Amino acid sequence: MKHMMKSGVAALALAFGANAAAAEGELVLYHWFEYIPQELLDKFTEETGITVTMDTYDSNESMLASLKAGGIGTYDVSVPGDYMVSIMAGEGMLDTIADGELKNKGNIAPDWADPSFDPGRQSSIPYQWGSTSFAVNRDAYDGDIQTTDILFNPPAELQGRINMLDSQGEVMAMAALHMGIPQCSTDREQLKALNAMLQEAKQHWASFNSDTAKEVLVSGDAAVGQIYDGFSAKAREEGANVEYAYPTQGYIAWMDNVVLLKDAPNRDNALIFMDFLLEPENIAAVTNFAQYNAGLNGVESFLDPALAAQPEKNPHANAGPGVFIEVCSEEVQSVYDQIWTNLKK
Template sequence: MKRLLTATALLLATTGLASAEGELQLYNWGNYTNPDLLAKFEKETGIKVTVTDYDSNDAALAKVEAGGHGFDLVVPSANYVPIWVEKGLIQELDMSKLANHGNIAPEWMDVAWDPGRKFTVPWQWGTTGIAVNTKIYGGDINTSNVFLNVPDELKGKINVVPEMNDIINLAIFWAGGEPCTEDKEVLKKVRDALVAAKPDWLSMDYGATEHLSNGDWAASVNWNGSTMRVRLATNGDVQYGYPVEGYPIWMDSVALLKDAQNVDEAYKFLDFIALPENAALISAFARYANGIAGSEEFMPDDMKDAPEVVIPEQFKASGHFLPTCSPQAQEYITAIWTELQK
């Protein structure tokens, strides 16, 4: 999901979304695609890739569902993949065109949201937690109280990313509920806590990598890979917290759109990113783990034991994959989110 921090498109081809031999249109999260990966792909295949950014799962879904988009590949989060399948927006993959499909790590192959990986190829996976400048705040960062009961040192200095499912479910875990709960008592506690906390927030925005690095924000609900980039930029001042009450684990995967125009090119890209050395290139840029076996040996050394990438043992049990919510649960979540935006 995620993991977007800007909305600047990475263009390695002529502008405009058009079908043409040797071109590919990738619709992906912002600041999430390694230019070196695209350059390598173009050099090896002659195919030029244009990347168009989006900032949320809902925005991507709405854009494609509206039609006339011209994209070939999209990168939805795990809990959204079943929605794309149900709506008929992505197509089942032809495994005869994916020689490297077997490189998908066993733990990421038979996943609940895409059993047998019939529709998607892994891109990256990670967590949603709390990034805090520990020079400003020296208290416990492994709790959602950092943004739900904002410490005095962080009042007016903390950002909350406007990613509905992550934020609402962090609050649900904090309130003792299960993801996608329909329990009205839990949801009322979530709603009340978020509304009460909002006046202590500086903003609800993306761009954490930049704003935490340059000191605009002292803390933010953020994603792990983005926070690792900030830690490196701030010489360790910004640290990543795993809320003990519970935090989301997510995976973003690449899917072939039903109305893709550059299908052969899309299959070449899907097979390309399933090679370990290329999956490692994806991770090296955005600083998230990937789902391709054997990529570890090609990863940057500073990622192999990074606390943002390798979840510390004491926090593993607190992580939860977000399921695809029922229509009723999604309605409750959306209602809370709408009220929070007022």
């Protein structure tokens, strides 16, 4: 109940925010937390005179929820991950960018110019891409970590010291890789086995947390953490003796994208912002800060040279395939929801 009231207040606040934002020279951005450097936003304002208002979210799903609860028409752009772009497109939440509206569109690297989640880049531009796997504290364990067993069937040293992302999509996709079954499988036996495997694995987990996925590794509260590659690199730089794994069973690949939202109150400014992020120098600033990878040509000369050499960015020869999270059908999703509830009941 308390939460509902909070959402109501937030919705009201958004409604007022929208009115203010309709004035000239504004851009309302809905973005992941701890991702875009403030200096870059300042630079944008300096170059264009457009002031930026930013709200943040901590998961693709919570962004979708607040957009559905009245955020459409309030925000101009948001930054969904790959699978969420297709979901939002399916929900009719994205505006189409006409040919020629983005003058820097040609800077998009060929690999990312026509992705399956947004064919032809109708509504989105690449932002950052990377991987999700897990990091292990090498002071706590010095054995082989290139296996998903570390998360789902951990050695004694690591039992009870594992933090998982509090995100159904990432946990389920990793579990499917571990078991060697397809994501969103409709096979009942496979789904039952998945449910049983997670119940078993949970006994060894200490916590579910996404916001503090990095902090628990740095503080030593967790010895293993399911985590994004850039976050793992930051944990290492902050002093944790962690190694990022590329399991032989595979790992999750992802790409965040800047999308033009339907009914954007400042559509023109949104396009100016997207063009701004299509300049290699600007997107490189995000990459240098967040330590992921940009999807543009010509970024290399602006990147911190240390980035390319990072172990988190260089899968070893035996690493499994990087797979995108798939969008499940409604039937499978409802089974997934049950498995998730079972896991946390």
